[in-house]
Amino acid sequence: MVPISLANGWKEIYRAGGFDDFMPADSRMPGWLIPLMEKLKRLKYFLVKNIRSLIFLFCVGCLASCKKDSVGNVDNIVGLGGDTWAKTPIDQWIYDSLTVPFNIAVKYKWDQFEFDLNKTLVPPKEDKIIPVLSAVKKVWINTYVAEAGDVFMKKYCPKFFAVAGSASWNTDGTITLGTAEGGRKVVLYVLNDFRTKSMADYMPSDSFNIKQMFHTIEHEFGHILHQTVMYPVDFKTITVGFYTSNWNNVSDATAHRDGFVSAYAMSAPDEDFVEMIGIMLTEGRAGFDAIVNSVPSGTSDNGTTQAQAVSKLRQKESIVVSYFKNTWGIDFYSLQSRVRAQVVSLIQ
Amino acid sequence: MFAIVAASSCSKKSDSAFSESPDQRLNETLSADQATLVKAPYGWRGLIYPKGLTGGVVGFYFKFNDSNRVEMFSDFDSASAVTPMTASYRLKALQQPSLVFDTYSYVHVLADPNGSVNGGSYGSGLSSDFEFAIDSIGGDTVHLTGRFNGTKAVLIKATQQEANSYYSKQFSNRLFLNISKYLTYFKRLVVGGHQYEVLVDQVGRTITFTWVDDSGNVHKATVGYYFTTNGVAFSPAFTDGSIIISGFSNITWNAGTTTLSFTINGNAAGIVGSGTPIQPDLDAPHRWWQFAVDKGLWWISEKGFHVNGVDDAYGITKTTSFFYLMYRPKYSTYNGCTYDVAGPIQLLPDNSLNQDYALAYRTPNFTTDGRLTFPYLGQLGNIPASDSVAMAKTRIQFSDSYGYYLVQTSDISYDMVSARDGKAWVTWIWPF
Numbered sequence: 031m032v033p034i035s036l037a038n039g040w041k042e043i044y045r046a047g048g049f050d051d052f053m054p055a056d057s058r059m060p061g062w063l064i065p066l067m068e069k070l071k072r073l074k075y076f077l078v079k080n081i082r083s084l085i086f087l088f089c090v091g092c093l094a095s096c097k098k099d100s101v102g103n104v105d106n107i108v109g110l111g112g113d114t115w116a117k118t119p120i121d122q123w124i125y126d127s128l129t130v131p132f133n134i135a136v137k138y139k140w141d142q143f144e145f146d147l148n149k150t151l152v153p154p155k156e157d158k159i160i161p162v163l164s165a166v167k168k169v170w171i172n173t174y175v176a177e178a179g180d181v182f183m184k185k186y187c188p189k190f191f192a193v194a195g196s197a198s199w200n201t202d203g204t205i206t207l208g209t210a211e212g213g214r215k216v217v218l219y220v221l222n223d224f225r226t227k228s229m230a231d232y233m234p235s236d237s238f239n240i241k242q243m244f245h246t247i248e249h250e251f252g253h254i255l256h257q258t259v260m261y262p263v264d265f266k267t268i269t270v271g272f273y274t275s276n277w278n279n280v281s282d283a284t285a286h287r288d289g290f291v292s293a294y295a296m297s298a299p300d301e302d303f304v305e306m307i308g309i310m311l312t313e314g315r316a317g318f319d320a321i322v323n324s325v326p327s328g329t330s331d332n333g334t335t336q337a338q339a340v341s342k343l344r345q346k347e348s349i350v351v352s353y354f355k356n357t358w359g360i361d362f363y364s365l366q367s368r369v370r371a372q373v374v375s376l377i378q
Numbered sequence: 379m380f381a382i383v384a385a386s387s388c389s390k391k392s393d394s395a396f397s398e399s400p401d402q403r404l405n406e407t408l409s410a411d412q413a414t415l416v417k418a419p420y421g422w423r424g425l426i427y428p429k430g431l432t433g434g435v436v437g438f439y440f441k442f443n444d445s446n447r448v449e450m451f452s453d454f455d456s457a458s459a460v461t462p463m464t465a466s467y468r469l470k471a472l473q474q475p476s477l478v479f480d481t482y483s484y485v486h487v488l489a490d491p492n493g494s495v496n497g498g499s500y501g502s503g504l505s506s507d508f509e510f511a512i513d514s515i516g517g518d519t520v521h522l523t524g525r526f527n528g529t530k531a532v533l534i535k536a537t538q539q540e541a542n543s544y545y546s547k548q549f550s551n552r553l554f555l556n557i558s559k560y561l562t563y564f565k566r567l568v569v570g571g572h573q574y575e576v577l578v579d580q581v582g583r584t585i586t587f588t589w590v591d592d593s594g595n596v597h598k599a600t601v602g603y604y605f606t607t608n609g610v611a612f613s614p615a616f617t618d619g620s621i622i623i624s625g626f627s628n629i630t631w632n633a634g635t636t637t638l639s640f641t642i643n644g645n646a647a648g649i650v651g652s653g654t655p656i657q658p659d660l661d662a663p664h665r666w667w668q669f670a671v672d673k674g675l676w677w678i679s680e681k682g683f684h685v686n687g688v689d690d691a692y693g694i695t696k697t698t699s700f701f702y703l704m705y706r707p708k709y710s711t712y713n714g715c716t717y718d719v720a721g722p723i724q725l726l727p728d729n730s731l732n733q734d735y736a737l738a739y740r741t742p743n744f745t746t747d748g749r750l751t752f753p754y755l756g757q758l759g760n761i762p763a764s765d766s767v768a769m770a771k772t773r774i775q776f777s778d779s780y781g782y783y784l785v786q787t788s789d790i791s792y793d794m795v796s797a798r799d800g801k802a803w804v805t806w807i808w809p810f
Contacts (some may be wrong), residue, residue: 107401115468116445139466140480142509142526150491150502150526155482156465195482196491199501222482 113139120159127167132184136163136191144192145217154195154221162193162224162243165376170247173368177360186254190215195222204278208246213254218246226376237377244373245308252304259357265349266299268342272332273298286321287330289342306350314370315363318347408469411515415442415469415477415533420541421449422520422533425604425613428488429527430498430505434583435602435613436488439536439544442467451544452484453605454496459549472509477522479508489527497581505529548607553629553638555580560636561687562651562800563785563793569647572621575656576649577785578603587616588656596657609640653800655783658748662784666792666806667707667742667750676706677792677806678723683775685802692771698764699724701731703772705806709738716741717755720776721769735759737773743781749797751781775802 077084120138128134137144140153154162175183188210197205197220209217224243225236269289277285277296285293295305310318325339334342354362396403415422424438437453448467452458465483470476479485487496488506498504507524510531514521520533543549557565557578567574567587575588586600601612603625611625626640626647639648670676680702685691694703701723709719721736736758742750754777761769780798787793790808 113468113470115466116447118466138481139468140478140508150489150505152486152490152508153481195486199491201501 113141115139118156120156123160124163128163131180132171132187134187134189134191136193138193141192144215145194146198149198150196151198151219152195152222154193158195158221158224159193161226161229162218162221163191165224165226165240166244166247169244169369169372169376170251173365173372174251174360176368177365178358182358186213186251186258188214188216188250188254192217193221194219196220202278207242208250210250210253213257216247216250218243227378240376241312241373244369245312248311248369249304249308252307253300255307255358256300256303256353261303261353262349265303265346268345268349269302272296273302283324284330286325286343287336287339288332288334289339289346291318291321291343291346302346303350306346310347310350310362311366311369312373314373315366317370404471404475407475408471411475411477411512412442412444412469414515415440415520416444418442418535420536420538423536423540424450424531424533426485426488426506426531427529427602427613428504428506429524429529430502431582431584431602433600433602434579435604436583437604437606437611438484439541440533441541448479448483450484451549452487453549454484454487456550456552458484458487459552459605460547462545472511472525474511476525477510477512483508507531543607549605551607551609551629552605553631554603554605554610554626556631556633556638557649559633559687560649560651562653563795563803564652564655564800565649566652566656567647567649569623569642570621570645572618573656574618575652577787585612585616587618589618590657591618651800654797655748655785655795658783659786660746660748662748662786662792663742663750663782664744665786666784666794667744669808670705671707673810675810676704678702678704678809679804679806681805683772683802683804685775687801691802692775693768694722694772697722697768698734698762699726699732701725702809703804704733707741709736712738712755715755718742718752719758720752720772721758722765733759735761735765735769737769737776739776745781749781749783751779752776778802 124136124138128136136159138154138156138159142151145151171183171187174187192215194217197207199205205219207219211217220239220243223236223239225232226240272288272290274280274296277293280293280296282292285291285296288296290296290302290305291309292305295302309321313321322340322343325336325343327336329335330339351362354360354365398406421439421441424440426436426438428434428436439451441449443449446466446468447464449462449464451460451462463484465479466481468478468480470478472478485506485508488498488504489508490496490498490503491501493500493503496504505527507527507529509525510522510529511525512520513523518535522531522533523529524531557576558580565576565578567576573589577586577588578584579586583602583604584600585603586598588596588598590596597618599616599618601614601616603610603612605611606625606627609626609629612623615622615624617623623642626638626642629638629640631638637648637650639646641647666677680695682690682694682703683692690696694700703721704723705718705720707718708716710717717738717740719736719738721733724732724734726732738755738758739752740755742752744750754773757773775796778796778798780796782794783797785793785795787805792806794804794806796802
């Protein structure tokens with residue numbers, strides 16, 4: 031390729047006016063050498079002029095010349111395709127009950143990379159995994175399937191669950207019970223404290239943990255729904271001005287007085303919306319009414335009257351209900367009674 | 379030059395230092411390590427040194443099988459010492475070949491961030507680990523380092539007898555814990571012609587030895603202890619010159635005389651109560667008092683006085699809205715006399731702290747033999763009738779004319795021990 035390029039570059043050399051390097055023939059140089067010197071000079075000017083494209087070609091040439099016949103044995107990379115272990119009945123149960131019907135994978139074996147890397151956590155106890163997941167299926171999956179059909183659930187359900195045995199402790203003293211990422215992954219914590227009334231060591235106080243867990247799942251699934259189709263913007267105006275990052279220093283009872291269903295609902299409108307979903311579903315309609323009716327008379331520290339707080343909670347309730355109806359074609363109150371009935375069966 | 383470089387880059391020569399690819403070698407290492415763990419015919423004894431227990435150690439037994447299951451015992455508590463638990467484990471490439479206990483087991487009890495599980499702090503537990511990098515594996519010993527907290531652990535191939543002793547529940551022997559039933563704060567290990575003061579921290583799983591050598595110098599050494607079928611073993615062994623104590627064997631407990639007896643290296647030995655420290659920390663009383671003076675704050679005790687084997691013997695924690703007992707030096711002055719105050723702090727329903735009443739003491743007397751005494755000055759506020767008995771007993775205890783020794787147990791905690799007989803003490807903690 032070099033000679034052809036040289037021919038193309040011929041005129042260029044003179045247009046560039048490069049006489050500085052003119053080499054006079056002198057007596058010391060044999061005459062036969064002069065044409066060769068001329069050719070070398072042309073080559074030099076060619077190289078200077080086309081330095082960029084030549085470097086590129088050089089690199090291409092090097093890369094091409096680096097090609098090996100084989101990249102070595104690649105069929106045995108450690109960890110390629112995920113971790114493997116001898117399958118147990120737990121793995122089989124997950125495969126039959128969640129993976130086959132809903133394409134949901136559950137990672138219960140420890141992998142720090144599924145969680146915050148700086149958090150002290152422990153994996154779940156093996157004897158908690160099937161009870162928790164079957165309860166999740168009954169309370170969350172089956173109820174939505176009954177109301178919205180299994181296509182809805184297969185389409186929108188998060189496809190990956192990572193579970194941890196302990197809570198995730200935050201530096202401000204709060205604990206995280208669950209998180210969701212991008213509508214795909216849900217992380218559930220505190221499996222080791224999961225006890226239903228059918229377990230021998232069940233205590234009434236355990237009902238709190240159970241409700242928390244389903245509250246978390248419904249909460250996170252609520253995020254997936256509103257991230258798919260946003261809720262009416264009117265919702266954000268109901269308690270505008272009351273959202274605060276200081277929510278963790280507010281008690282639920284105080285939050286109720288300002289028209290929030292929980293303290294965490296005060297953190298942001300999106301959280302407010304899914305807290306409404308989570309609490310309305312797990313507490314049931316009567317439970318939610320009880321929360322609304324628990325707002326005491328008088329005025330809150332932020333100047334909200336009892337009537338205003340009740341009205342705000344009811345406005346939020348009606349937006350949630352109409353959002354489910356209009357967006358997803360789901361009768362929220364029917365879903366609510368199904369979920370509550372399942373929760374009650376676990377705790378009473 | 380172009381041609382030369384291009385040509386040289388064409389070299390196809392392989393100059394790998396190894397005959398196999400990294401993946402092949404890693405897979406071989408992992409399977410070899412797993413085979414080593416599985417093939418130990420009687421399993422492994424394990425010692426885990428949680429990062430959060432300075433010097434403390436917990437004993438384990440592991441039996442690995444080739445389908446990712448491991449059966450274990452742990453001497454962490456009396457139940458786990460005799461109840462086998464099966465969980466999952468894996469050998470995994472995590473930068474280094476690593477042994478991962480990947481579902482909950484006795485190993486995770488130490489690392490659980492729920493402090494109520496292991497007595498550690500909420501959020502980090504005992505700062506232990508369950509993902510271990512394999513530092514070395516070979517012969518009869520495996521050395522491990524935790525990947526999250528850097529907890530050290532070691533596995534030692536068990537003998538048939540050791541394995542049997544776990545499964546036949548011989549590790550139910552925890553007689554050593556009767557050490558907490560001694561009435562005196564100070565206890566001395568008597569072996570041969572030597573005496574060592576021993577301070578056992580059952581939460582931290584350590585024993586601190588204090589002794590005075592022939593030239594009168596005071597020495598201290600802390601070792602971790604773990605349980606054996608007939609006593610406790612130390613890690614590392616305690617050494618005082620040529621005397622090496624690796625544990626207490628054949629422990630017996632005499633409840634009538636409150637005495638632990640055992641053998642050390644085959645020689646009879648025992649622990650006896652003592653009313654006085656083997657060597658009082660002469661400056662400790664003043665150090666304790668001055669610490670709070672310098673900070674302008676106060677020491678607290680959550681449990682009040684332990685007297686004659688009874689926690690909170692005077693019922694101070696049962697007083698109205700009790701939050702903690704406090705001692706605050708240089709609280710105020712009265713008729714030109716600077717005084718300290720001691721008394722319970724109440725936690726009110728609105729989360730505020732309150733002190734309704736207190737005992738006032740003049741500045742303590744610091745004796746040259748390492749004690750301090752509290753001269754009673756008077757009472758501040760009105761003590762309600764329901765709290766009066768607890769306060770009266772506490773006042774009498776504080777005012778004991780023998781005074782107290784102070785034993786510094788950490789940078790921010792002291793035990794204040796009655797110098798009368800060593801049978802009454804209170805633990806002061808710096809809460810700030």
